[in-house]
Amino acid sequence: LGVPTQSAARAVAIMKASATALIGETNSPASGGKRFRKMETTQGGCSALVAEAGAYFDRVIGAVA
Numbered sequence: 001l002g003v004p005t006q007s008a009a010r011a012v013a014i015m016k017a018s019a020t021a022l023i024g025e026t027n028s029p030a031s032g033g034k035r036f037r038k039m040e041t042t043q044g045g046c047s048a049l050v051a052e053a054g055a056y057f058d059r060v061i062g063a064v065a
Contacts, residue, residue: 005064006065015057019057020057023050023053024047025046
């Protein structure tokens with residue numbers, strides 16, 4: 001597609017950080033700035049889901065790189 005692999009891998013890494021922060025509810029107004037959003041969710045441990053989502057992003061980064 002004409003996108004350097006390093007740039008594509010960096011973009012996926014940024015998406016991973018954003019998605020895992022949102023899933024694990026570790027996002028904050030300080031890190032989100034004007035785009036900060038807090039969604040209503042059921043309280044509980046989401047560490048397994050965060051790990052699984054992170055693993056999928058790592059697979060994509062590995063495939064791109």
